[in-house]
Structures are given as C-alpha cells and as structure tokens.
Amino acid sequence: MKSQGKSKSLFKLRRQSEEVAALLKQLSHPQRLLILCSIAEGEKSVGEIEEACGASQSAVSQFLKGMRLEGLIKPRREGKQVYYKIVDKRVLALIRSLYLIFC
Numbered sequence: 001m002k003s004q005g006k007s008k009s010l011f012k013l014r015r016q017s018e019e020v021a022a023l024l025k026q027l028s029h030p031q032r033l034l035i036l037c038s039i040a041e042g043e044k045s046v047g048e049i050e051e052a053c054g055a056s057q058s059a060v061s062q063f064l065k066g067m068r069l070e071g072l073i074k075p076r077r078e079g080k081q082v083y084y085k086i087v088d089k090r091v092l093a094l095i096r097s098l099y100l101i102f103c
Contacts (some may be wrong), residue, residue: 004097005048021089022042023094025092026041026067026070026072026093027065027091027095029063031053031055031059031063032066032067033095034052034053034064034066035053035057035060035063035064035067036050036072036086036091036101037050037095037098037103038053039073039084039085039086040086040092040095040099042082042085043076043084043085044083044085045081045082045083045084045085046060046061046081046082046084047051047081049084051063064084068084071087071088072086072087072088072091073085073087074087
C-alpha cells in the first residue's frame with residue numbers, strides 16, 4: 001500500500017514540476033518579466049507599459065499578444081485604450097516574490 005501512495009505522490013509531483021517548468025519558461029525572457037512587473041502594480045494601458053519598459057509599441061504588443069494567448073494576462077478595452085492585467089494568480093504571486101527578492 002505504501003508504494004502505491006508514493007507512486008501517486010510522485011506522479012502528482014512530476015505533473016506539477018512539468019507545469020511549473022512550463023510557466024517558468026513563459027517567464028524566462030527579460031522583456032516579459034519587465035512587462036509583468038509593470039502590470040503587477042496594477043492594470044496598465046499599452047502606452048503605460050511601453051513607457052515603464054522603455055520598449056517600442058510593436059515590441060510590447062508582440063509580447064502582450066503572446067502572454068495573452070498563453071493565458072497569463074487579459075486585455076480590457078475602454079474606448080481606444082487597451083488595458084492589461086495579470087489573470088493567473090500564481091504568476092502575480094511569483095512576480096511579486098521575484099520583485100521582493102531581486103529588486
């Protein structure tokens with residue numbers, strides 16, 4: 001019985017480690033981290049993100065699109081402005097923790 005419990009636990013740990021590794025891979029680009037750090041402070045418009053990150057509109061838009069498709073962030077349109085926020089609470093907690101450790 002004990003070995004069956006261990007194998008279930010190991011299976012769960014492997015599944016979770018794969019999930020964590022995939023998430024960390026999504027965050028492994030410096031510009032993505034910078035964008036997420038900016039958004040972690042609160043919802044921001046594309047222009048505010050560009051200014052905070054010092055990146056071009058096209059570069060920021062490309063990163064935002066990728067993170068949106070991966071389910072990390074969510075847009076909200078208000079007139080001509082598009083605002084982004086982090087929707088994955090794990091990502092928000094991780095970004096905040098990284099900020100506390102490294103910034």
